[in-house]
Every structure is written in C-alpha cells, then in structure tokens.
Amino acid sequence: MATPRRTQQERRDQAEAALLAAAAELVVEYGVRSLTLARVGERAGYSRGIVTHHFGGKQALVERLARTVQAGFVPGLGDVPPGLDRLLRLIDGYLGQLARIGRSNQAFLLLWAESATQPDLAAIFRERDDAFRADLREDIEAGIAGGEIDPGARPADVAIAVVGQLRGIALQRLLDPGGVDVERVRGSVTGYWRRALGAAFTA
Template sequence: MNAATPRRRTQVERRNESEEALLDAAADLVAERGVERASLASIGERAGTSRGLPTHHFGSKDALVARLARRAQNQIDDSAWAALRERVPNVEDARGLDLVRATVDGFLERFEHPHSDDRALIVMWGATFPAEASVEGMIDADRRSLEGWAGLIETGQRDGSIRPDLDAQTVAVLLQGLVRGVAATLLTDADLTEMGRVRDTCQRWITSALERPEEPRS
C-alpha cells in the first residue's frame, strides 16, 4: 500500500466516531435544555445525522443518557487525576489530605471554564432529584465518584493526615455535595463570586475539617 494512501477506518472505528458525535450533541442539548427536552430526534439533528441514528446506536434515550453520564464522570475523573499529577509531585507517596485538597481544587478549576459535558453532568445530577426520576447512569456515576472520595479519605486515615474518627463514606458524600453544589451554583450565576476565592476557601475548610491535629508533646 502506498504510504500516502489514507488508511480506511474499520467498522468499529466508524461506529465509535458516530457514537462520540452523538454524545457530543447530547451533551450540548442536555446542557442547554435539560434531560427531558433533549429528544433522540433533536440529538440526531444536532449531530448532523439522521433523526433515527441515536436509537440505532443506543436503543433508548435512557441508555444514551446513561452512557453520557459515564463519559462525563470519566472526564471529570481524568481531569482530577491530571490535576493531582500537577499539584502533587509524587502522587503515590502523597498524604491523603493533600490528595483530597488537590482533587477538590482540580474539580473546581475545571468548572471555571466548563465544557458541555461538565454542564451536562450537573444537569443530569439535578435530574435525579425528583422522586420518580430514572437516570440510572447518573446514579452509577455518583456511586463510582463517592467510592473514589472515600478511598482518598481512607488513604489519609492510614497515613495519619486525616482524622481517624471520621466516617469515610460520610465525608465522601459531603465532599461530593460541596464540589457539585458549588459548580451548580456558579453555573447558574457566574457573577455571584470569583471562583479563585471559592477554591481558596474550600482548601481552608477542608484542612480545618479533615486534618488530624498534632498530638501534644509530653
């Protein structure tokens, strides 16, 4: 084959590219209109494809939204890991408290200039609030995120940087509520305050609430 001849994409590659384009369109529409008003037909139109292609790829709107929720949370997780690498030189040897602080700061930094997926994640999170809501993909993303927070807390308790009297799962719920609540509030009204100030205050609060006090010297 001539080196200048472009390689033909496989059927799997074409399918993956098509699905990613549909998820991009879904993120835009969910961020703009909410979950209920982002129909499969409108997603197909926004992606520049046929109205029926989302159904062909995902089967149902619930399945598409679940896939979008997983993708959005994975992007947040990847961003948080990258932030850890930037802020903490040796992640494997870092204290748990430092990992928590860096993860929170990385999450909030991402929402200074949020992408459609970031906005969609917050919208989908809000869509789980009604009692009869069924956004199972978002619930699964929530649980995976909470497991990650709890793991960081437990790391800090093992290395002595985080108070041992705290319940890791409870603290995980509080941290997730903090970062998502701040993100949702500032997405609603970005002029309320300056994000840098919010990030600094969060760092102080987390340290004050979680740091294990030094034992008095005898």
C-alpha cells in the same frame, strides 16, 4: 499521500462522541424532557437509526453521557495513589474545571439537578453519586491508614459532605457565573479540607 482509512472502531468512536456532544448541547439548550433520539441524530448529523444502534434508547444515552462526563471531569489523577493528596487534588481540580465549564459538564449538572424529581434519572445519578463517594472514601481511608488524616474522621460522612459542597458550588456557578469566582473559592475550599482532615495533628 492518501489519508489512512479509519477503522470501523474509529468510526464508531467518532460517531458516539458526536452523538454525546449533541445530546449535551440539547440538554443545556432545551432541557432533558425535550431530548429525543431523533433530535440528537439531527444535531450530530446522523440518522435516528444510528443513535438507536449506539445507545438503544434515551435512558441508555443519558446514562452514557453521565458516565463519560464524570469519568473525565478531573484529569490526571489515574497515577496518584489514594490518600489525602489525591483527595485534595480532586477537590481543587473539580473546582478548577468549573472555571471553564463546557456543555457536557453543564448538561451533567442540569441532569443531576433534575434527577431529584425524575425517577428515570434518579437511578442513574444515585449510582454516579455512589461511585463518586466511594472514590472519596477510598482516599479518606487510605489517608487515615497512612497517618495523613485524623483517625476520628468518618469516611462516609466526609465523602457526603465533599460531594454536597462540590455539587452545590457547581450549581451556583451554573446559575450565576459572574457571582461565583471559582478560582478564588478553590483555594479556600481545598485549604478548609486540608485543615479539617488533619486537625488532630495540628492542634
């Protein structure tokens, strides 16, 4: 039986996935400064022209990589309504993913760290962090409205603290995998936020 021919969109999606995977590998192996469209194409088995066709330039490639990785970092939350439960699931899931961190997630964290000193990356990761904090604020605001979270909690402040903690643990894990037991830490961190945000109701 003949194998069904792939559609043009399927071929495009496959090529894009391969190019993003190649870009992530190169960032982890050589750093973002060494990332070029030609090297990405060579690693993925495509011409530089194909890379340019898909992304236009290095900046767009890095932005797509950041968006794609962040969107899929903690799966299974799409059907969970905003509130304390979703917030705690996100925290627990984020840390759980660090136990099996792949090249794409490693690349995201390396790019995020470098964005502090590289203006071309800074805009991308400011936007990514702002989107992350916005999701967290939505959960906190919903939790306050639903009576699950201490009404004295400040959503913007809590969101900044959560992002800072998760990113900080992730970088420690990246630098010293053997020294950061994320399976143990995830329970402590999730429990901390459960107690901290519900403190007014358990005091």
